Amino acid sequence: MSQNKRSSLGRGLSALMADLQPDADTNDTNDAPRGAPVTVPTEQITPNPDQPRRVFDQDALAELADSIRHRGVIQPLIVRRHPDDQNIYQIVAGERRWRAAQIAQLHELPVLIREFSDSEMLEVAIIENIQRADLNAIDEAASYRQLMSRFGHTQEKVAEALGKSRSHIANLMRLLNLPEQVQEWVREEKLSAGHARALVTVDDPVGIARRIIEKGMSVREVEALLRKKSDAPTKPRHKEEKDADTRALEGDLSATLKMRVQIKHAGQDGGQLTITYRDLEQLDRLCQILAGSA
Structure with a gap:
């Protein structure tokens, strides 16, 4: 493991978030960030070359720039000194404010200078993106996965921080199991996060997603459609006789989970346990039970 990664994990998510106050781009009054901000010429500030966020809404930037002209930059940017030039500062958090300030033709910006490794700098940038109100569900999920896979954080640690x-x-994160085409439609806001969640377990998510878009279906309409499909009669199968112990165990598990449980035992070769959930709320509850958090 690299030294940068050990440093990042040693500081922890909570420590890395200490400078990230609730987003000030909405121009609400926030508590002042810890430490003393200093003023730096705008031309001496450069963006993070590894910034995870690549697309910035131009209309939103113009709106923020107009607010900055009247009220200035309320929340300082978080920066570090450039590794190759101590007179240049790299943005750790606040690139959107920096871009809007340039549109507003501000010559100086308030910044908080922090010492971050390359790994920590990327981690904070990911965290800041997650806090954006306009982040789509797929990019948010990808950010969580990046925090966990690249920095070794667990779901519990990320959730707490x-x-x-x-x-x-x-x-x-289950949305990342959807086909790339469906994920792209979520990014383009042709599908909502609710639509995407309903498609996670279906056999033909691309086909159903296309139907949702073409017909302008609501999430409730999609869930009703999927329930109708799951309730459709299937080809009759030979009904296998189950012993009394297996039937009793199915009844106990069904009563405990409040969901239908079926057990197909194959002797010494093991078997299958099938749990049927009714809707997304039941699925969420099942996940919590399996994770030991219910």
Whole structure:
């Protein structure tokens, strides 16, 4: 493991978030960030070359720039000194404010200078993106996965540090199992996160997603459609006789989970246990039970 990664994990998510106050781009009054900000010429500030966020809404930037002209930059940017030039500062958090300030033709910006490694700099940038109100569900889920896979954080640790529920993070990360085409439609806001969650377990998510878009279906309409499909009669199968112990165990598990449980035992070769959930709320509850958090 690299030294940078050890440093990042040693500081922890909570420590890395100490400078990240609630987003000030909405121009609400926030508590002042810890430490003393200093003023730096705008031309001496450069963006993070590894910034995870690549697309910035131009209309939103113009709106923020107009607010900055009247009220200035309320929340300082978080920066570090450039590794190759101590007179240049790299943005750790606040690139959106920096871009809007340039549109507003500000010559100086308030910054908080912090010492971050390359790994920590990327981690904070990911965290800041997660806090954006306009972040789509797929990019948010990808950010959680990046925090966990690249920095070794667990769902529980990420949830605690970011003030999210573990089930929220787990539900979003399941969206990354959808085909890339469906994920792209979510990014383009042709599908909502609710639509995407309903498609996670279906056999033909691309086909159903296309139907949702063409017909302008609501999430409730999609869930009703999927329930109708799951309730459709199937080809009759030979009904296998189950012993009394297996039937009793199915009844006990069904009563405990409040969901239908079926057991197909194959002797010494093991078997299958099938749990049927009715809707997304039941699925979320099942996930919490399996994770030991219910």
